[in-house]
Amino acid sequence: MQHARPLPTYLVQRYLGWKATTYKENRAWYRRLASEGQRPRAMVIACCDSRVQVTSIFGADQGEFFVHRNIANLVPPYEPDGQQHGTSAAVEYAVTALKVAHLIVLGHSQCGGVKGCLDMCQGRAPELEETSSFVGRWMDILRPGVETIDSLPEDQQTEALEKEAVLTSLRNLMTFPFVAKAVEEDELTLHGTWTTIGEGGLEAYDPARGQFRPVNPTE
Template identity: 40%
Template sequence: MKSFPTKLLNGYREFIDGRFQNERENIRDLADKGQHPSTMIIACCDSRAAPEMIFSANPGELFVVRNVANLVPQYAPDGRHHSTSAAIEFAVKGLGVSNIVVMGHGRCGGIQAALSAADGNKLDEGDFIGKWMSQLGPVAEQVAAAGIMTEGERQTALERVGVRQSIKSLRTFPYISALAEEGKLNLHGAWFDISSAELWVMDGETGDFTRPETN
């Protein structure tokens, strides 16, 4: 059996000697009193787009679930395993978050796969990613068919459309729809450019993405 990755052990030592020492009281309070984050973030698994880094979050501030291409499936209590839906249910019903943010990002491999499939390059029928990304099937086909757009423009377009579709899927959860209508739960969309570190925020009314003021 191979040894535990050295880089991870070195990182842990740095954490113990540095951040843990500086935040010891806060971390112990979280252990004793539990977590009370106000925001849930649904992000991609991509190692380059970590929400905690992007938003400079401390322990206990964000409840994060990550999956391929930050997708939210529609509400479907069919008895099957739904990890993202389970996390959403816990965040809303168990933790009482007041904000849910769906954050996409540039150069997303899952989105690239969806576009490739829409162009006729089908993934294997037994492939998990292929089945997961099929949630974007119809819109991916529309974006892929936009020949006037460059490959990069189609990629960015579907990354952002995917965020809008996930927001729409969130509203199929009855308790989310009810809390949103009561003004007790806010749904947000965002898109992060890995190369430039630009954050774009979705307008809840129009669906357009704009850059917020950072000064």
């Protein structure tokens, strides 16, 4: 592959630092993970946004989370049409092969994908309407959710749609027969969460109240 190039020097240096410290100090654990295979307790579906570090937020150890990231942490509906579906494949593997106990959808504040969807649906991003736009066609998953936030003041719409993206993914997860079966048999629980990047806050969806509420250890 003639277009591939060597790694940037700063990444090489960081790798060498990791190998000499973190890996060296935990070599036995890494080798155990390699020999015994992965047994993650949970799958987390998060956004690609570089500011959202799933393992840091939840203090996860190596091998604890099966993480899948995409634009705006979206899960499409179940569509066994013979095409290529990366997110659906990840969900299938996590639930049917790894037998994760929890499936967490993690949304976040200032999500560029969600803002793009809102702009597209309100006529401010015609480039995303093009059939050639991968981002635009992916955000079509969230398009119906825009109707749920139309009546809100403009300065509240983006955050509301970010949370609607989490709920859309949860609803779509239940269209997967193997997910629905695992949930019904109490082998899997679904969770909706949303984090604020600047404040480090975390909200979880409370189905009893029908809203996201701050995670509070006293409750």
